[in-house]
Amino acid sequence: MKKWVLMLIIISLFFVSVLPATAAPKENRKWQDESVYLIMVDRFNNGDQSNDEDVEINNPEGYHGGDFQGVINQLDYIKDMGFTAVSLTPVFDNTAGGYHGYWVNDFYKTDEHFGSLDLFKKLVKEAHKRDMKVILEFEVNHVGADHDWLKDEEKKNWFRTDPVQEKGLPLLNQDNKEVKKYLINAAKWWIEETNIDGYQIQLLEDTSAAFLSEFVKEVKAVKEDFYLGGEAKNADVEQMTAFLENGGDSITDYTMAAELRELFSEPNQSFSPLFARLAQNETMYPEIDLIGTFIDNQHTVRFTSNMVEKNEHPGPRWKQALTFLFTTPGIPFVYYGSEIALNGGEEPDNRKQMNFRTDQEIVDYIKQIGSLRSDLPSLTRGKMDVLYEKDGMAVYKRVYNEETTLIAINNTTETKNVTLSAKELAADKELRGMLNNDLVRSDEDQYHITIDRDESEIYLLRDKTGINYSYFIALGAVLAAFFVFLRLVIKRSRK
Incomplete structure (x- = not known):
């Protein structure tokens, strides 16, 4: 036996x-190779009920019980979908009611609703065991509305006196030497203490350029290859490029996200605005592959709500949008709940509780495209060229070294046929479909591609194969x- x-x-x-081998392995993993799962800690998963103080599961502005243990418990779930990093909303101690993390009370403590500092360290260690990185949103612009600093006469210069405010919260005067020192020291302390891999900085439009320059320099000196991304919902181009020129790694592209939602919330929409945005990014930013791309997040309405308003089924719409997100230049950030088509309007409706017992359709699809993005260097590092675009059907290629992938997205209501020339690809080759096992062989130096409605295919260009x-x-x-x-x-x- x-x-x-x-x-x-x-x-x-x-x-x-x-x-047969499908692709060459990716060497020297870089930040542009990552795909990020974005989590609002309180709304994700309740792993420890002992810290459920003030939990009101039916109150959209109350605590729902999500915590560090809940994230730890679901790291395998996140990794299985192909994500290589997690990004967490602020975990610092907040004033009462700050379930979202933005009403900071103490930058050197974790919020008691989420768990201890030691448990957060365990979260980072568990992620690293799975070869996953951890990004933490670091709030540099404001504190909670009733922070003790506001009552301290000696700290009255710690706050800005101009009328600009973030949702009624007191803005920190980052040009004040003491404020600058406090924020930078706190940021460095978290890296040294917990070994996190990156920070996401909110609302660059309200942040001092001089402060950011020093913040970036000091923070990046603590840990090699530390990531610094910037949120710029309303910032102008000068503010965004200044952040990158001063050493920041990435800008979160809200304009592209809006274009993505508009295009993919219903079929038969032109890809032209999206491709124009990508072309514009190439001229504006030094490294387009590091731009933070997303469809929705904790500050926007849920993408699902856009399609529901148009009486569209979420499954196909999400699949098409995610295909584009995972195969175009940039670091994709996917908001928790996207994989179950979680619905929601303006804040706080867009921060509903995650449900792990739902349809697996989109989950399984993310696993497919996530795996391909990790395996094919051309999808994260390759030059992009648009080969065809018309009324919701698009074909583009990514080329890196000797590897060429071709992405075909049919976001229309009927089957589409596209013919490409050997000049656009290569002579006497074949296209091997990696999602649906489609096979297209060159015929008289032409490739005839057929894609069903609401379907996509990611092809790998390779030598023709005979009978194996x-x-x-x-x-x-x-x-x-x-x-x-x-x-x-x-x-x-x-x-």
Whole structure:
């Protein structure tokens, strides 16, 4: 019996070894290779009910019980979808009611509703064990409305006196030397203490350029390859480019997100605005592959609400949008609940409780495209060229070194046929579909691609393949060995 088991294992390994390779492995992992799962801690998962103080699950502006343990418990779920990093909303101690993390009370403590500092350190360690990175949103612009600093006469210069405010919250005077020192020291302390991998900075439009320059320099000196992303919902181009020129890594692109929601919330919409935005980004930013791309987040309405308003089914709409997000230049950030088409309007309706017991349709699709994005360097590092675009059908390619991928998205209500020339791709090759196993061989130096309505395909350009005799021989050997093994097991069980 043991001999047959060993033989089965050996033949199986041989079978795997003759399978055709799909892509070259990605070397020297960089930030542009990451895909990020964005979590609002309180609304994600309740893993420890002992810290459920003030929890009101039916109150959209109350605590729902999400915590660090809840994130730890779902790290495998996140990794299985193909995400390589998690980004968390602020976890600092907040004033009462600050479920979202933006009413900071103490920058050196975790919020008691989420768990202890030691538990947060464990979260980071558990993520790193899974080869996942942790980004933390760091609030540099304001504190809570009733912060003790506001009552301290010696700190009255810590706050701005101009009328600009963020939702009624007191803005910090970042040009004040003491404020600057406090924020920078706190940011460095969290890196040294917890070993996190990056910060996301909110609302650059309200942030002092001089402060940001020093903040970036000091923080990046603490840990090699530390990531600094900037949120710029209303900032102008000068503010965004200044952040990058001063050492910031990435800008979160709200304009593209709006274009994405408009295009994919219903079929038969032109891709032209999106492609124009990508072309504009190439001229504005030094590294377009590091731009933070997303569809929705904690500050926007849920994408699902856009399609529901137009009586569209969420599944196909989400799949098409995610395909574009994962195959175009930038670091994709996917807001928790997107994989279950969570609905929601303006804040706080867009921050509903996550549900892990729902339809797996979009979850399974994210696993597919997430895996391809990790395996194919051209999808994260390749030059992008648009080959075809008309009324909701788009075809573009990404090229990196010797690897070429072709992405075809049919966001229309009918089957589409597109013919590409060898000049646009290569002569005498074939396109191997990685999502639906489609195969397109060049025919007289042309490639005839057919994509069904509401479907996408990611092709890998490669040499033409004939009949793979070794593949079928190995397959036959495995099947034969399996049936012999099964017969022996039955005989033994009867004895």
